[in-house]
Amino acid sequence: MLIWYCFAVLCFQQGFSFKIVNKTPYAITNIRLYEYDMHIALSPNEASAVKTLSLSPEKAEGSSVLMLFAENTNYGIYIENPQSGKKYTYVIDSIQPKRNNIFISTIIEEQK
Amino acid sequence: MLFYKKLLKSIPLVAVVVFLYQGNSQSIRKNYQEMTTYEKTELVNAFYQLREGEDRITDMSDFHMNYFNFDNIDPNRLDIHFNLPEEPEKEIFLAWHRRFIFEMEQAMQDINPKLTIPYWESSVDQSTTSSLWDEDFMGSFNSNWNLNRNLSSFGTLPTQQEVDNMLAMTDFFEFSDFFERQRPHSGAHRWVAGPMLTSASPRDPVFYLHHAFVDKLWHDWEEMHHSSSYVRTDMIRYDGTYVFDGQTIPLVNPNDIVDSRALGVFYAEDGLATLDNYIVSNTYNPEELFYYQYTIEVGNNFIAPENTTSKMESITEVVLKPGFFAESGANFVAAIDTETTSLLAARSMVKKERKKKPFDDVQLDQVWLWSEGDIDPNDPTVVMQTFPNPFDSKITIKLNKKRDCVIEIYNMTGQLIKQEFFEFTNTLEINNLFGLSSGTYFVKVLGGNGETLVVKKVIKI
Numbered sequence: 001m002l003i004w005y006c007f008a009v010l011c012f013q014q015g016f017s018f019k020i021v022n023k024t025p026y027a028i029t030n031i032r033l034y035e036y037d038m039h040i041a042l043s044p045n046e047a048s049a050v051k052t053l054s055l056s057p058e059k060a061e062g063s064s065v066l067m068l069f070a071e072n073t074n075y076g077i078y079i080e081n082p083q084s085g086k087k088y089t090y091v092i093d094s095i096q097p098k099r100n101n102i103f104i105s106t107i108i109e110e111q112k
Numbered sequence: 113m114l115f116y117k118k119l120l121k122s123i124p125l126v127a128v129v130v131f132l133y134q135g136n137s138q139s140i141r142k143n144y145q146e147m148t149t150y151e152k153t154e155l156v157n158a159f160y161q162l163r164e165g166e167d168r169i170t171d172m173s174d175f176h177m178n179y180f181n182f183d184n185i186d187p188n189r190l191d192i193h194f195n196l197p198e199e200p201e202k203e204i205f206l207a208w209h210r211r212f213i214f215e216m217e218q219a220m221q222d223i224n225p226k227l228t229i230p231y232w233e234s235s236v237d238q239s240t241t242s243s244l245w246d247e248d249f250m251g252s253f254n255s256n257w258n259l260n261r262n263l264s265s266f267g268t269l270p271t272q273q274e275v276d277n278m279l280a281m282t283d284f285f286e287f288s289d290f291f292e293r294q295r296p297h298s299g300a301h302r303w304v305a306g307p308m309l310t311s312a313s314p315r316d317p318v319f320y321l322h323h324a325f326v327d328k329l330w331h332d333w334e335e336m337h338h339s340s341s342y343v344r345t346d347m348i349r350y351d352g353t354y355v356f357d358g359q360t361i362p363l364v365n366p367n368d369i370v371d372s373r374a375l376g377v378f379y380a381e382d383g384l385a386t387l388d389n390y391i392v393s394n395t396y397n398p399e400e401l402f403y404y405q406y407t408i409e410v411g412n413n414f415i416a417p418e419n420t421t422s423k424m425e426s427i428t429e430v431v432l433k434p435g436f437f438a439e440s441g442a443n444f445v446a447a448i449d450t451e452t453t454s455l456l457a458a459r460s461m462v463k464k465e466r467k468k469k470p471f472d473d474v475q476l477d478q479v480w481l482w483s484e485g486d487i488d489p490n491d492p493t494v495v496m497q498t499f500p501n502p503f504d505s506k507i508t509i510k511l512n513k514k515r516d517c518v519i520e521i522y523n524m525t526g527q528l529i530k531q532e533f534f535e536f537t538n539t540l541e542i543n544n545l546f547g548l549s550s551g552t553y554f555v556k557v558l559g560g561n562g563e564t565l566v567v568k569k570v571i572k573i
Contacts, residue, residue, distance in 0.1 A: 032184050035194065062293025065194070067184045076180045076193075076311035078302050080266065100177055100312045 015054035017111060018088040020066075021047040024095045030069035033090075034060070034082075055082070066090060066104065071097040080106055087111045138376025138400040139217060139228035140385045140408070141324055144244060145237070147230055148405050148427070148452055152249055154227055158220045159253070159317045168219050172212065173307075173314040179348055180311035190348040196289035201343045203285065205292045206330045207366030208347055212314075213323050214375045215361075218396065226403045226425075231324035231379070234300045235275045240264050250318050259306040259316050266309070267302025270295035279333050284340050287333060297326055328379045331372045340370035373526060380404050388412035388435070389526035391554065392422040392442070399423060405452070411435040413526050415554065416442040417569060425449050437567065503570060507555065509540040516560035521553050529553065548572045 022028050022042035031038040031048075034055060040048055055063070060081050067076045075095070082088060089107040096102075147155070162168040182191035183202070192209070195202040213229055220227040232244055240263040245251045254261050275296055281287040291297050300322040301308045307315040314320070334340050345365045368374055373390045376397075383406040392400050392415065400422040402408060408426045411433025416422050418441035424430045430446040438444045509519065514536050521530040521542070529548065534540050540557075550572050557565045 030184050032181070037184075058294070061295070061298075062290075063194075065181075067181050069185055074178060074180060074182060074185055074311070076177075078267075078298065078309045100174065102310060 015052050016082045016084055016086050016088065017050050017052040018082070018090065019048045019050045021089060021091045023091055023093050024070070026070045026095055026097075028068050028070045028092065030067070030074075032067040033065075033079075035063045035065075050087070053082075054084075057081075068092070070095050073097060073100060075100075075102045077102055077104060079104070080108075085111050138397060138402060139221075140378050140380050140387075140402050140404045141228045141328065142230055142380040142385070142404060143233055144230035144249070144321060146380065146383070146404075146406065150452055151226065151230075151405075154224045155220070155230070156249060156252065158223045158227055160256075161223055162216075162219055163257075168216070169315060169317075172216060173312045175349055176212070176314045177311040182348075190344075192348065193292065196285055196292070200285055203288065203342065204344055204347050204366050206288055206326070206340075207342060207364075207369055208349075209323050210327050210330070210369055210372065210375070211347065211364055213320055213327060214377065216320055221397070225397075225399070225401050228403070229320045229324045231328050232300070232318065232321040233325055234303075234322065235270045235272045235296070238269045244318070244321070250321070253317050254306075257315070261308070261316070262305035264303060266305045267299060268295065269299045269303050275329065279329065279336065281333075282337060282339070284337075291326070291329070296329065300325075327372065327377075331377075331379055334370060334372075342366040342370075371527065376400060378402070380406070383407060384409065387414050387424075389414070391415045391417060391522070391524050391526050392420040392444075393417075393524050393552075394420050394422075395524075401425065403449070405449075407431060409433055410446075413437075413522070415439075415526070415567070416444040417554075418442055420444075423447060427452050503545065503572060505543070505545050507542045507545065507570060509542075509555065509557065511538045511540070511557070511565075514538045517565065518558040518562075520556045520558065522556065524552055524554075545572065 018033070020031060020033070020038070020042065022044060025044050027041060027043055029041040031040055031042065034053060036053070038048065038051075042048060064079050064081050065076055066079050067074070069075070079090060080088075087109045089109075091105045091107065092102070093105055094101070094103040144152070159169070163170070176192070179191050181193050182189040183195075183199075184191075190202055190204075192204060195205070217227070217229045220229070237244065243249060245263065253259060274294070278287065278290055278294075278296055281290065300318075301313060304316065304318060304322075307313055308319060308322075330340070345367065347364050347366050349361065372378070376390070376395075378385055378387050378390075385402070385404045385406070385408045387402060387408065387410045389412060394400060398421060400420075402423070403425045405427040407429050408424050409431045410424060411431075412435035414436050416438040418439040421443040423445040425445075425447045427449050430448070432446065511517070515538070516536055517534050517540070519530075519532050519534065519540055519542055520528055523529055530542065530545075532540075532542055553570050553572060554567055555570050556567045559565050
């Protein structure tokens with residue numbers, strides 16, 4: 001049991017990678033993901049660089065939220081809990097400022 | 113029989129239904145599965161009504177959204193989420209949401225005083241075909257409000273073991289941080305999806321049922337540990353600057369509402385609502401109405417003072433237990449909701465059976481009634497004078513005969529503030545009351561055997 005636990009922890013510590021793509025017509029700032037300030041702004045149709053992180057399962061569960069600012073509105077949305085060895089592309093498909101709606105999709109790939 | 117004679121002399125106890133045409137109520141919150149069909153219908157109608165006109169639903173949603181994690185924009189700003197563990201001085205998650213759903217409940221009670229926000233026990237009730245999602249309950253909002261929920265496709269709900277483990281945590285901030293971030297809170301947001309995934313989650317009415325459960329779990333934790341305490345003494349939104357519908361919402365100290373009783377809120381479970389440690393004040397409502405279709409037990413320092421109005425209404429039974437006090441001059445009513453009862457009978461609905469019948473374990477002569485300044489019928493020599501009243505730093509109490517006694521001071525929420533013991537004396541001085549906030553308190557004098565002699569209302573200036 002202990003061996004399996006250690007194996008799982010080691011696997012998880014390999015980390016996962018992610019990037020963010022802005023498909024909306026709006027500039028996006030103040031992007032925060034897994035509680036990390038990305039220190040980036042994304043213009044329409046711009047993508048961030050790929051970043052790799054290693055989080056404990058509890059930290060991943062508790063911080064899987066994407067936050068951003070666009071059109072004078074502060075958006076936040078829960079995202080899927082990341083798994084080690086995967087690559088996540090979070091695509092911000094649409095923002096509807098009048099209705100305060102945000103839609104994102106997630107592309108998950110195996111990490112190479 | 114003696115009890116009933118006393119009761120009838122002292123309290124206007126009414127055993128018939130009195131319809132309320134105006135005013136609001138305090139609340140007994142219950143699992144939505146314990147709501148009557150009438151309550152469910154009225155709740156759904158209230159949500160629809162609140163979306164019209166001033167649109168309280170969108171207003172609440174916008175506020176939740178704007179302050180979801182506002183320090184993401186400006187690190188000096190306050191917000192309602194994700195402050196722990198690094199910024200305990202900003203933490204308000206549980207208290208803010210307690211006040212938030214209370215405000216929604218108040219708006220609902222303006223529509224129908226019997227309404228309370230029920231809770232969805234997401235650690236148990238996990239089926240996508242549960243009656244929660246029936247078209248005549250939360251289901252209809254999905255299509256009518258374009259919510260695009262996607263039940264069970266994204267994330268999982270908490271297990272009962274997770275909830276139990278969380279309730280066993282002893283440090284308040286560790287408890288609050290775990291609660292907010294992990295599945296007991298975030299699980300339902302993910303599992304329902306649609307707006308519940310986003311910071312605009314209060315747009316989905318099930319948000320309120322979920323957060324009533326979150327609030328109940330905090331209530332349960334506080335009942336066990338008694339150690340909820342915030343660094344902050346004021347909360348965002350309720351900072352005196354927010355105006356809705358022409359009304360400025362006053363400042364709220366999160367520490368003032370760590371006990372749900374401070375808002376008149378009690379949680380019922382498994383057919384029983386226990387109302388205790390509470391003083392009717394009519395702070396929020398001209399009549400405090402506690403409504404539950406199953407058993408309401410009232411006792412253990414539940415006090416209805418003079419010049420207050422309160423009502424207990426059940427379909428099955430209201431039990432007055434030891435420690436229930438109704439002052440003469442209080443407008444207190446215990447009633448059976450005969451209209452709904454007859455509807456239940458007409459529809460052949462099954463009432464929830466409880467193992468114990470009313471008064472099975474209650475000695476009727478132990479139910480205390482009291483009246484400010486009245487003479488205790490069991491001991492007419494005990495008369496209490498309290499001075500000064502209003503008081504500043506000291507209260508002196510004179511009894512007209514020497515005895516062993518205990519003085520207890522309670523605040524308006526029924527919380528015991530101070531307790532002092534005295535041996536064979538008739539002059540009782542309680543000093544060092546500088547630290548008490550201004551307001552109304554109750555001084556209770558107990559005899560040497562723990563029996564209540566008299567209770568008196570005092571005011572701190």
